[in-house]
Amino acid sequence: MHLIPMDQWPKPYYAVIFTSKRTSLDEGYGEMATKMEELSSRQDGFLGIESARSEIGITVSYWKTLEAIRNWKENSEHTIAQKLGKKMWYEWYHMSICKVERAYEFHLDAENEKRKN
Amino acid sequence: MHLIPMDQWPKPYYAVIFTSKRTSLDEGYGEMATKMEELSSRQDGFLGIESARSEIGITVSYWKTLEAIRNWKENSEHTIAQKLGKKMWYEWYHMSICKVERAYEFHLDAENEKRKN
Numbered sequence: 001m002h003l004i005p006m007d008q009w010p011k012p013y014y015a016v017i018f019t020s021k022r023t024s025l026d027e028g029y030g031e032m033a034t035k036m037e038e039l040s041s042r043q044d045g046f047l048g049i050e051s052a053r054s055e056i057g058i059t060v061s062y063w064k065t066l067e068a069i070r071n072w073k074e075n076s077e078h079t080i081a082q083k084l085g086k087k088m089w090y091e092w093y094h095m096s097i098c099k100v101e102r103a104y105e106f107h108l109d110a111e112n113e114k115r116k117n
Numbered sequence: 118m119h120l121i122p123m124d125q126w127p128k129p130y131y132a133v134i135f136t137s138k139r140t141s142l143d144e145g146y147g148e149m150a151t152k153m154e155e156l157s158s159r160q161d162g163f164l165g166i167e168s169a170r171s172e173i174g175i176t177v178s179y180w181k182t183l184e185a186i187r188n189w190k191e192n193s194e195h196t197i198a199q200k201l202g203k204k205m206w207y208e209w210y211h212m213s214i215c216k217v218e219r220a221y222e223f224h225l226d227a228e229n230e231k232r233k234n
Contacts, residue, residue: 006211015134015215017177019167023225050136052169060134060175066218086223094123094222098132098215101183105211106203108140 001041002048002062006105009047009062013100016069018059020093029089036081043072062100069097118158119165119179123222126164126179130217133186135176137210146206153198160189179217186214 022029037049040061045068051059063069072078085093139146154166157178162185168176180186189195202210 014218015132015213017132017134019177050173050175052171052173052175054169054171056167056169058167058169058175058177060136060177086225086228090223090225092222092224094220096132096217097219098217100213100215101131102214103211105209106207107209108203108207111203 001037001050003041003046006048006103010064011100013047014063014066014069015098015100016061016063017096017098018057018061018093019095020057020059021055021091022053022057023089023091025088027088028084032081032084032089036078039075039077040072043075044068045071066097118154118167120158120163123165123220127181128217130164131180131183131186132215132217133178133180134213134215135174135178135210136212137174137176138172138208139170139174140206140208142205144205145201149198149201149206153195156192156194157189160192161185162188183214 037051040046040049045064047062047064049059049061051057063072154168157163157166162181164179164181166176166178168174180189
């Protein structure tokens, strides 16, 4: 979910890569994940979020500034979720805070339009 | 898959976030994805790779330098895979090249050990 199209994000911007392996405890996880995704998207400086999960899960959230990332990390409801995550839901996780240096996009539709013309 | 443990990666290092939506064409995709993951891991400057796919797919690869990323982008077999990807396998993708500013890790086992002591 991107608030505005990615090619309109003001540069530089930042990405938080959260890679995780879940435990077998599902209790409350799904609701909390949905709630946190929704809550993060209402924070100042939020740009977008993407998630996928198969053997491991990867969530990437994008932010205007490092300060916005810090504020979200310290958000009180998010702090509770982080504690529950460590106690119950994650076997391991790692998180990287990154500055996006360059970005590219490809859309098949746009490409086919170009080929036609 | 990480060549050495993440906390031993020399800083600064770089991440390539590749987020994609597949088409319904599966022909050759699985084999090519496996081959490219294997080939990338043998490039100079490669540190690790992580992948997950559900509705969308996210692959993050980690590299020692921007030059290593450029070399991998221009690798001849990888160039062929990129062309096939655009022609057949991806409805859309976007790619971000990032400098990792900070990283954290959590391991439940290590945490439980600490709590016991």
